Amino acid sequence: MAHFEADMYFVDAEGNYRYQAEKIGEAHQWCQSMTEQSLANSASVVVSNTFVRRWEMMPYYKMAKRYGAEFEVIECHENYGNVHEVEPHIIEMMKKRWQEWRREAQ
Template identity: 45%
Template sequence: MANHLADKPILTLIRGLPGSGKSTLAAAICQITDAVHLEADQFMIDRSGNYRFDSRKLRDVHARCEAECDGHLSAGQSVVVSNTFSEIWEMQAYLDMAERHHAALQIIECHGRFGNIHGVPDDKINAMRKRWQQLPERYS
């Protein structure tokens, strides 16, 4: 399915705790649209194709994800970004990009509990849950 706003890319941000269904939903959206799927986890894959979380690389992988998104939006390509985004400031670079590129913006929250594929410990998920911020009304 082609982008229904032919001259305007769509930036979809999918937020939720680990195991909530973000990646699955993003893949489904991209399968029926021409959007590109990005998430920070994609930049934690080693040369053998294995996921290797390294907290020291978080800033860099998020910067890469943002840069890739910016490049696609500047080319007029729609993008789906699925990251935890537990706090609103974590989305700010993407919110700014949507405005700068005149992209339509949609934010989707996932609340499923399907079990996370990366083995994030329960205490880390609970910490994310405690700092979870509701979307400001203008994005709801």
């Protein structure tokens, strides 16, 4: 099984996480590309990104449909920590923008 996160894009060769806000688009494109490569090779894939809005999940949903893969969203509703030291005010903004994934939204 393959596992991808956009945050993996920011891990250097020594395993250090070095986030660069200006490269977030590249990180998400990398995550989508890696996911598509794995699905094209018939691999199972887990993507664990911070999807706040439904549209952020849509590329993965469409890929799953295209490759005949099962698509499942697991939403975390508890506090599971903050491993990347995201500022509390940013997390609050994300919470206000949150959209639950709904089957009918597809």
